Amino acid sequence: MLVAAGPGTGKSLFALTLALRSKVPTLYFSADSDAFTQLTRSVSVLTEWRHEEAAKRVLAGDLNMVFDLLTKVPIRFVYEASPTLDDIERAMLAYDEVHGHFPQLVVVDNITNVSTAASGEDPFAGLEALADYLHGMARQTGACVVCLHHVTGPYVDAAKPIPLSGVKGQITRVPETVLTLFRPVREFGGDVLGVSTVKNRAGRADPSGMDFAELEWIGDTMTIRDVRAA
Template sequence: MQTLSRALQSRDGEGKALPVVFPTLEAMGARFRTGQLVLIASGPGGGKSAFATTLALRSKVPTLYLSPDSDRTTLGTRIAGSLTGDKVRDVEEALYTGKGAKFFDAIVSNTAHIRFSFDAGPTLDDIDEEVMCYERVHGRYPQLMVVDNLKDCYVEENGDGGEHVRYGRVIDYLHELTRLTGMCVVILHHLTGRYEDGEEPAPLSALLGKVGKTPRLILTIHRPDEFHMGVSIVKNSNGRMDPSGYFNTLIPYDRETQILGGL
């Protein structure tokens, strides 16, 4: 038990903003902070992985990236395309024909601060083990952890509730983990109903499983046209928001190269 002033003095960097990666979101009050849980949601293929990898690459902070959804080839070719400006299909072809040295060099030069795990269907114990192993190896916890995505995390379902209960248990665990480690944890998730196609801004109520109560910052992603990613701030404990999804910004997005916000 502490006084509030004492608690603030001993917070050890909790709540510190990560380096700015998306200036328009920053100007709107959306900041990624240590010790907080962030949820980013879109329909299938909506760009949430591109958003998360761009955040991890450009923030340049120690990062643990858990990718049960995308295999190493899929994620690797997308990251290589976003780093070099080459189309993802050309990157993939080069890797399979033994001409991928340029892309390996780009990955080595730009991802040294990130550690990846591609285990499919990780349990909460698996996630805990990844975090603890990172701390043992590096002597500190990562500042940023990405989990891509919520639906691929495995939790045994007991009683009624099904997937909604499972999602809630994962979210509660990650929220506790942010408090214990001081990490900024970004969890990717899906939308439901008519918002799955990404054609219009998605509200807070469109989250699959109604998991919006715990995260401090929630962004939803839509596809306004072929050249932009629309990002809505539907929940923000530290600034302005609009649960309707219509407080948003457009970020330039080249889907063929996976470059978000320009090189």
């Protein structure tokens, strides 16, 4: 699966929320965010504390109140800033060695941070070959592999639906499913995150991105949830 959005839209939080709420064994390659950022976000997601409060507690090491919540989530992070394919394979094999099985969910955040032979001069070069590799890894391990990615210039403001053609680097041939995220501008009501299924080999999709679902977005507490759950 490929999830594409403009900067600041919330694609990393979207993926992290998926991992935390699903509670399935997860290996998260967090090349784009450091440990402090991910732990702070995780505390906010699990407790609905304000982000500022979560950050203060993480900095102070005051996590006794959330220790049980954190330890019940079967997620491991890899914080290599520019992982290679060998790094990814090694982490997967190590996970299997430690736990006796591969993770059910693998997140690559984001795909342009992965270092390949073709990406030395251009971070978008070789993306299709990389997608082929990750697709094969998903088939061989049975994991759901979610890769985060960027969009083209006209859609970086994140305010309008993003079509399949708005995904950067022509990488959409390989993934089974492609989602694009945007933040609709609304005069009334709370903030929402728009999720467009622009490619779906197993079901309904709208390449224009205009057919989208809305999720409630509460930035102060790092909350993304179904609107009906509000």
